[in-house]
Amino acid sequence: MKFLDLIRLVLGNLNRRKGRVALTAIGVVIGTAAVVVLVSLAIGLQRNANEQLYGIGDLTQIQVSPGYSMEEVGGGRGMSGVKVAMAGGGSGGGSSTGTTLLTNDALDTLRALPGVVAVIPRDFFYGGITIKYKRLEGGANIIGVGSSNLGELGLKAGQGSLDLGKGTIIIGSQLANNFYNPYLRPGQEPPSPPDLYDQSLSFIFIKWDNEGNEIRKTVALHVVGVLTETLGESDWSIYMGLDDLKAYNEWVSGTRINYNKSGYNQVVVKVDSVDHVVDVNDQITALGFQAYTPLSFVQGINNFYQILQVIFGGVGAIALLVAAIGIANTMAMAILERTREIGLMKAIGATNRDVLTIFLGEAAGIGFVGGLGGVLIGWLSGQALNVVAIVYLAGQVSTQGGAPPSVAVYTPAWLPIFALLFSTLIGLISGLYPALRAATMVPVIALKYE
Amino acid sequence: MEDTFIRIRGLKKHYLMGGTLVRALDGLDLDIPRGSFSVVMGPSGSGKSTLLYLVGGLDRPTSGQIEFNDQRLDEMDENQLAAFRRRMVGFIFQSFNLVQSMSAAENVAFPMQFAGLPGKERTLRAQAALESVHLADRALHRPGELSGGQQQRVAIARSLVNDPALILADEPTGNLDSTSGISIMQLLSELHHAGRTILVVTHDPRMVPFATQCIFLLDGVTVSESAYRAAAGLK
Numbered sequence: 044m045k046f047l048d049l050i051r052l053v054l055g056n057l058n059r060r061k062g063r064v065a066l067t068a069i070g071v072v073i074g075t076a077a078v079v080v081l082v083s084l085a086i087g088l089q090r091n092a093n094e095q096l097y098g099i100g101d102l103t104q105i106q107v108s109p110g111y112s113m114e115e116v117g118g119g120r121g122m123s124g125v126k127v128a129m130a131g132g133g134s135g136g137g138s139s140t141g142t143t144l145l146t147n148d149a150l151d152t153l154r155a156l157p158g159v160v161a162v163i164p165r166d167f168f169y170g171g172i173t174i175k176y177k178r179l180e181g182g183a184n185i186i187g188v189g190s191s192n193l194g195e196l197g198l199k200a201g202q203g204s205l206d207l208g209k210g211t212i213i214i215g216s217q218l219a220n221n222f223y224n225p226y227l228r229p230g231q232e233p234p235s236p237p238d239l240y241d242q243s244l245s246f247i248f249i250k251w252d253n254e255g256n257e258i259r260k261t262v263a264l265h266v267v268g269v270l271t272e273t274l275g276e277s278d279w280s281i282y283m284g285l286d287d288l289k290a291y292n293e294w295v296s297g298t299r300i301n302y303n304k305s306g307y308n309q310v311v312v313k314v315d316s317v318d319h320v321v322d323v324n325d326q327i328t329a330l331g332f333q334a335y336t337p338l339s340f341v342q343g344i345n346n347f348y349q350i351l352q353v354i355f356g357g358v359g360a361i362a363l364l365v366a367a368i369g370i371a372n373t374m375a376m377a378i379l380e381r382t383r384e385i386g387l388m389k390a391i392g393a394t395n396r397d398v399l400t401i402f403l404g405e406a407a408g409i410g411f412v413g414g415l416g417g418v419l420i421g422w423l424s425g426q427a428l429n430v431v432a433i434v435y436l437a438g439q440v441s442t443q444g445g446a447p448p449s450v451a452v453y454t455p456a457w458l459p460i461f462a463l464l465f466s467t468l469i470g471l472i473s474g475l476y477p478a479l480r481a482a483t484m485v486p487v488i489a490l491k492y493e
Numbered sequence: 494m495e496d497t498f499i500r501i502r503g504l505k506k507h508y509l510m511g512g513t514l515v516r517a518l519d520g521l522d523l524d525i526p527r528g529s530f531s532v533v534m535g536p537s538g539s540g541k542s543t544l545l546y547l548v549g550g551l552d553r554p555t556s557g558q559i560e561f562n563d564q565r566l567d568e569m570d571e572n573q574l575a576a577f578r579r580r581m582v583g584f585i586f587q588s589f590n591l592v593q594s595m596s597a598a599e600n601v602a603f604p605m606q607f608a609g610l611p612g613k614e615r616t617l618r619a620q621a622a623l624e625s626v627h628l629a630d631r632a633l634h635r636p637g638e639l640s641g642g643q644q645q646r647v648a649i650a651r652s653l654v655n656d657p658a659l660i661l662a663d664e665p666t667g668n669l670d671s672t673s674g675i676s677i678m679q680l681l682s683e684l685h686h687a688g689r690t691i692l693v694v695t696h697d698p699r700m701v702p703f704a705t706q707c708i709f710l711l712d713g714v715t716v717s718e719s720a721y722r723a724a725a726g727l728k
């Protein structure tokens with residue numbers, strides 16, 4: 044039997060009992076719609092969560108700190124970090140703790156790891172600070188970066204450049220909001236945030252001597268760039284060259300800092316692709332350093348949402364399972380009613396396979412028609428849910444802050460196709476037993492059936 | 494010597510009905526010549542229809558042989574039997590067995606779908622078959638819109654479309670009035686004269702004049718006409 048003839052025959056047979064087919068298909072419609080809406084909801088939630096999570100920072104970066112451990116680590120792999128013996132703390136007995144320092148040699152080792160694009164040391168300012176711009180004052184997180192271009196950290200310039208030189212700084216997108224007028228009288232309108240790009244800011248570094256006297260040092264630094272918003276640490280930070288920062292920290296501590304001896308406090312390792320981050324992270328940990336990547340957190344969240352998708356999809360699938368019983372029942376009834384027709388088909392030359400294909404086709408047809416309706420209703424319900432949810436969530440964001448949601452329910456292109464194939468498959472499986480019964484009927488018994 | 498088309502030897506069909514063993518056919522020997530018009534007569538339960546279904550490959554014998562054109566039907570598997578029914582046999586039933594949702598032309602073309610013929614050829618052949626039973630003008634009518642005689646003509650047209658060598662008819666006039674019955678007998682006779690082998694199972698004695706061979710069955714075996722008449726209480 045030709046495929047087109049089969050399709051025509053199946054459609055004709057389904058058309059013959061429209062009412063029953065429609066009632067059976069409604070079950071499939073509900074099940075498929077439930078699968079589409081619930082899985083879309085889980086995917087939408089995941090996308091929203093990811094959008095919020097990407098604010099954590101560049102997922103291709105790993106933050107590395109010196110390692111503290113109880114035993115030798117990494118020595119067999121050309122470890123070039125410096126191990127420093129420390130006191131055992133009284134309770135250690137024979138054991139000793141060691142610190143794996145982030146010296147320049149250690150940085151070279153990190154650079155040699157496969158997939159590593161850049162290794163950038165960072166440090167923070169440890170003293171007190173006040174920043175002045177005209178009559179305004181503010182504070183900030185000051186970060187020294189061992190790189191002449193912040194682009195290496197995945198940052199982007201909103202204004203100016205990303206190049207750091209001596210005596211220059213690059214500021215985060217929200218920093219201007221940190222400035223306030225200390226001389227503002229009650230009732231006076233606070234000034235709008237200043238445009239700090241290409242301006243000089245006065246940095247007043249503060250330290251205290253042994254008698255508790257405050258010592259100040261004022262330095263003018265020029266803003267050569269303003270970063271774009273990242274929703275992360277950089278938005279509220281000031282970036283300067285590591286050498287500049289080192290000089291200010293030396294002034295605060297009153298001692299010379301030798302990174303080759305004391306090691307860096309933190310190093311950012313930039314990896315070529317998100318796919319390699321976990322692997323590089325593991326290698327760094329194996330070298331004895333502490334490594335942290337937000338990717339593992341994001342992956343954990345993603346795993347959670349994937350489980351949620353499976354659970355939601357499972358709930359929809361239960362509805363489809365109920366529909367499958369309906370299809371099986373409808374097909375069993377159809378076969379009883381059409382027993383003589385089955386006998387006739389065999390008498391005029393239909394093989395068992397022909398009969399099986401016809402009845403399987405009808406069952407799959409009910410699944411397909413129901414699936415089509417379900418996909419349509421599921422998609423429309425998703426859109427309606429989106430409108431309602433976005434209005435509600437946007438209202439929440441305006442009162443509680445945070446990034447506004449783009450969508451609440453997201454239906455990827457594969458989902459309707461999958462749902463349609465799945466509902467057709469459910470129909471096919473439901474029709475298997477009745478169709479097999481039809482196919483294996485003895486023709487003469489079928490013809491004599493009353 | 495006549496050319497034997499169907500050779501039946503020691504054919505038995507036994508089955509259980511409500512715990513009782515029914516011997517529908519009990520060692521039947523029969524030869525059906527090529528191009529004959531054979532009429533099988535016998536009282537109810539004599540095994541007429543069982544014989545017809547076994548010859549048509551719709552049922553399997555308990556034992557015995559059915560040779561059709563030197564092919565053993567009783568040794569064929571399901572697919573071979575389906576192919577045999579498709580190519581060699583045309584069935585006509587007492588209750589017509591037309592698909593009610595299909596038009597007359599679609600019913601006639603139905604067997605050709607399983608033969609895998611292209612749509613255009615199916616339409617042409619169905620039209621020709623309907624013309625041969627004088628129903629070309631009713632091609633688009635559904636069975637419910639046709640009389641009993643017309644429905645049986647559609648069934649005859651359907652039995653002809655695959656150009657089978659053998660036509661098997663099970664009580665073809667059983668559900669028809671006498672006029673329609675006669676016209677169906679004449680139609681079968683026309684098919685016989687066109688060279689086909691016809692095997693008809695019937696109670697209707699009016700079929701006998703059209704026959705070239707009459708077979709009388711009693712209790713699953715062939716008997717002489719006189720034995721049959723005595724058993725049936727006929728003169």
